[in-house]
Amino acid sequence: MEAATSDSVRPSGDEVADADEGRKPPDQTEAKSNGSNPRRRRNRGPLKRTSWNRSLSLRGRESIIFAGGQYLKAKPKQRGGWKKLYQKKVPEKLYDFSKEKAYFEEVDAFELLEESPTPNKFSWKIDKDYEFPEHDLAAILARWRRSKLFSKGCSGWPLSKIMETIPLPSGRTTSVGSFNCGIACSLSQIRETTAFELSEFNSNGSLKKPTDEPPHSEVASNFAFEERGIFSGNVSKNLIGDFSAGSVLSTFSALRIRDGVAASDKCEGAVLAESYEDEVGEFGGMKDIDDLSPWSCEGESLTAFEQLLMVCRQKAPMNLSEIFLKYCDSSSIKKLGEGTYGEAFRAGATACKIVPIDGDLLINGEIQKKSEEVLEEVLLSLTLNSLREQHDYSENLNSCSNFIETKEFRVCQGLYDKNLIRAWEEWDADNNSENDHPCVFPEDQLYIVYVLADGGKDLENFVLLNFNEARSLLVQVMAALAVAEVSCEFEHRDLHWGNILLRRNEDKLVHFTLEGKRMSVNAFGLTVSIIDFTLSRINTGEAVLFLNLSSDPELFKGPKGNIQFETYRRMKEVTGECWEESFPKTNVLWLMYLADILDKKKTYERTTKDERNLRSFKRRLNNYESAKDSLSDPFFTEFLADA
Numbered sequence: 142m143e144a145a146t147s148d149s150v151r152p153s154g155d156e157v158a159d160a161d162e163g164r165k166p167p168d169q170t171e172a173k174s175n176g177s178n179p180r181r182r183r184n185r186g187p188l189k190r191t192s193w194n195r196s197l198s199l200r201g202r203e204s205i206i207f208a209g210g211q212y213l214k215a216k217p218k219q220r221g222g223w224k225k226l227y228q229k230k231v232p233e234k235l236y237d238f239s240k241e242k243a244y245f246e247e248v249d250a251f252e253l254l255e256e257s258p259t260p261n262k263f264s265w266k267i268d269k270d271y272e273f274p275e276h277d278l279a280a281i282l283a284r285w286r287r288s289k290l291f292s293k294g295c296s297g298w299p300l301s302k303i304m305e306t307i308p309l310p311s312g313r314t315t316s317v318g319s320f321n322c323g324i325a326c327s328l329s330q331i332r333e334t335t336a337f338e339l340s341e342f343n344s345n346g347s348l349k350k351p352t353d354e355p356p357h358s359e360v361a362s363n364f365a366f367e368e369r370g371i372f373s374g375n376v377s378k379n380l381i382g383d384f385s386a387g388s389v390l391s392t393f394s395a396l397r398i399r400d401g402v403a404a405s406d407k408c409e410g411a412v413l414a415e416s417y418e419d420e421v422g423e424f425g426g427m428k429d430i431d432d433l434s435p436w437s438c439e440g441e442s443l444t445a446f447e448q449l450l451m452v453c454r455q456k457a458p459m460n461l462s463e464i465f466l467k468y469c470d471s472s473s474i475k476k477l478g479e480g481t482y483g484e485a486f487r488a489g490a491t492a493c494k495i496v497p498i499d500g501d502l503l504i505n506g507e508i509q510k511k512s513e514e515v516l517e518e519v520l521l522s523l524t525l526n527s528l529r530e531q532h533d534y535s536e537n538l539n540s541c542s543n544f545i546e547t548k549e550f551r552v553c554q555g556l557y558d559k560n561l562i563r564a565w566e567e568w569d570a571d572n573n574s575e576n577d578h579p580c581v582f583p584e585d586q587l588y589i590v591y592v593l594a595d596g597g598k599d600l601e602n603f604v605l606l607n608f609n610e611a612r613s614l615l616v617q618v619m620a621a622l623a624v625a626e627v628s629c630e631f632e633h634r635d636l637h638w639g640n641i642l643l644r645r646n647e648d649k650l651v652h653f654t655l656e657g658k659r660m661s662v663n664a665f666g667l668t669v670s671i672i673d674f675t676l677s678r679i680n681t682g683e684a685v686l687f688l689n690l691s692s693d694p695e696l697f698k699g700p701k702g703n704i705q706f707e708t709y710r711r712m713k714e715v716t717g718e719c720w721e722e723s724f725p726k727t728n729v730l731w732l733m734y735l736a737d738i739l740d741k742k743k744t745y746e747r748t749t750k751d752e753r754n755l756r757s758f759k760r761r762l763n764n765y766e767s768a769k770d771s772l773s774d775p776f777f778t779e780f781l782a783d784a
């Protein structure tokens with residue numbers, strides 16, 4: 142993805158048919174096409190990308206976290222504000238509690254020997270050949286949400302919102318309060334109503350304005366408050382027992398409490414209060430710290446990187462070669478394709494996309510993604526994964542299998558090994574890579590590796606045989622978008638032909654379930670997989686994840702008549718730049734783009750009547766407000782059936 146400039150992309154043709162040729166920079170007309178996204182080429186240097194200032198980035202990725210069924214929106218970022226944010230060399234870390242951590246890890250390790258399943262709510266499903274982790278999405282989301290509130294703080298939020306109760310699974314309720322220097326919440330309020338009352342503290346930690354319930358202020362004043370709101374102090378069994386213990390403990394959820402002793406942790410900007418109604422009894426007896434995890438100790442006090450490791454079920458990063466060895470013989474690794482961030486390699490039946498993270502070095506001219514951003518993308522992918530058909534259809538009111546399956550995520554560190562470099566160079570020789578040679582990475586480079594199902598070839602490079610295949614492709618994409626739209630307000634927002642993968646198989650039908658209705662699509666032996674959710678918006682149920690596309694004005698300045706850039710501009714009109722809101726119409730815009738591509742850019746066997754039908758379908762699309770609406774179009778009547 143690159144920033145658009147009129148000189149790197151041919152601007153002249155107003156015709157869609159011309160526009161795509163502009164994707165090749167003028168000095169590379171002889172080079173093979175190696176990618177599919179003109180956004181990637183906008184500011185390219187003459188041969189390879191060197192370092193351009195790409196303003197579109199995940200730096201616009203934001204999230205809105207729910208409270209009481211409403212949005213709690215993070216403070217809107219100022220445009221361009223991310224630049225300042227990312228000038229920091231060292232990623233911001235929370236309080237370094239490595240000593241405490243080492244201690245608890247020792248305990249964890251001991252318990253793991255004896256206990257199974259693990260305490261982190263993950264289970265492992267043994268597939269035929271490999272182990273794939275089955276993630277507990279709700280638990281990860283809850284942990285992520287708390288950590289986000291916790292680390293970012295919520296002092297800018299209105300109190301009315303702060304005091305709302307966020308529903309959590311398994312009978313838990315959570316309230317979020319702001320905790321600034323010298324301000325803390327009244328424990329009585331937490332116990333009684335799971336809401337906050339703010340009380341001021343003197344610099345010595347005593348309450349300025351004691352609450353009317355002495356025991357509670359007594360508890361509060363037993364904590365020494367340091368400047369900037371760092372809790373430290375001891376929690377005795379008695380004090381804990383004196384209160385609705387679950388509330389008290391989790392109010393100070395950053396505290397690591399064991400045998401009645403709390404190690405200090407940093408409560409920056411937010412205090413999280415939780416009431417674990419069904420577990421209160423346990424705390425009266427003050428059991429082990431591990432009884433409290435993962436919700437009170439694991440997650441909210443961890444950095445994004447630590448959480449990422451947790452989601453990947455890793456204690457530390459692994460080597461790149463280790464992950465590849467799990468799936469294939471390393472001599473068989475082949476590079477499949479590349480994006481601005483990712484290098485995708487085939488490893489056995491999987492595609493492993495390697496994305497460098499958290500480093501200071503510009504890669505392919507880009508600022509590397511940060512763990513926090515990757516974590517949100519991981520959440521997005523897991524949410525889409527959860528749409529894949531379950532064995533029991535009745536449990537899944539909305540399901541489809543057209544979003545690429547994410548099999549696992551891994552955090553890796555180190556140099557590319559020789560087989561990966563060989564595969565990279567082979568691909569470069571054939572396709573003239575736009576990316577930096579992987580030897581640029583330093584020895585301590587971190588990566589996230591997405592292990593995905595191999596989706597086949599992208600639409601740009603796939604040869605469609607006939608009109609039936611083209612129609613099947615359209616309806617499969619439309620059905621997938623409809624399902625995700627209904628299920629999680631999903632909008633892809635970047636569904637260009639490089640992000641649609643195709644592969645042939647023997648399947649005659651593809652199934653999906655929309656609002657409980659099971660349906661099938663004529664597949665004509667074609668399986669469609671949608672990839673790359675970088676610009677996507679989703680409502681996970683816990684939060685809305687979206688990218689602020691307006692933080693990249695260049696995205697909307699692409700050449701006139703280029704259908705892809707026209708689509709970004711139309712999205713901007715449709716959304717009115719409220720990127721956090723749900724506008725299913727954006728899915729329709731990408732379906733119009735796709736119909737245009739199939740009409741003007743792809744060649745396959747078709748009659749004049751087919752062409753007429755496709756064009757009138759494209760016109761009718763204009764009248765639909767969502768992918769779900771579009772499914773009712775007569776163009777698909779004979780392709781769709783109840784299953």
Ligand SMILES: Nc1ncnc2c1ncn2[C@@H]1O[C@H](COP(=O)(O)OP(=O)(O)OP(=O)(O)O)[C@@H](O)[C@H]1O
Pocket residue numbers: 142177178181477478479480481482483484485492494545593594595596597598599639640642672673675
């Ligand atoms: N699951 C997959 N199966 C086969 N090929 C894949 C898969 N995922 C990615 N690829 C290949 O790798 C390329 C880059 O992947 P992708 O678009 O996800 O990377 P990216 O860095 O996120 O891209 P962008 O530049 O759009 O941000 C794709 O165009 C495709 O050729």
